[in-house]
Amino acid sequence: MNGPVTYFELPSTDIEATQRFWGSLFGWTFYQGNFPGYSMIQGSEPMGGAPHDDSSRHPRIFFAVDDITAAVTRVRDLGGTAEDPVNIPSGAYAHCTDDQGVEFSLSQQAGDQG
Secondary structure, three states: OOOOEEEEEOOOOOHHHHHHHHHHHHOOEEEEOOOOOEEEEEOOOOEEEEEOOOOOOOOEEEEEOOOHHHHHHHHHHOOOEEOOOEEEOOEEEEEEEOOOOOEEEEEEEOOOOO
16 A cells, blocks of 8 residues: 555635635635535646535645455554545545544545555
């Protein structure tokens, strides 16, 4: 399991303020994502997004895995917690927490198989 960082999210309860701050800081632009209440971030590397009604106060990073089911099992085996994977058009993801309470997410690109 390699785990490169492939995506991030900036949670927001005020998407206009989020767009204004991060757009001014880094020159990023935001556009409507594939579903309501979610914006994609253009100009960032890696690609990012912003959920509109997320009260979390920390950016969330996504680590790529080849087999989301095996990775979720491994997180749990190591004493962390992991939500069951959620399938989306671009693949699947699972929000997790390590054994010390640090939040992160795993993602598998559509078409990748373990």
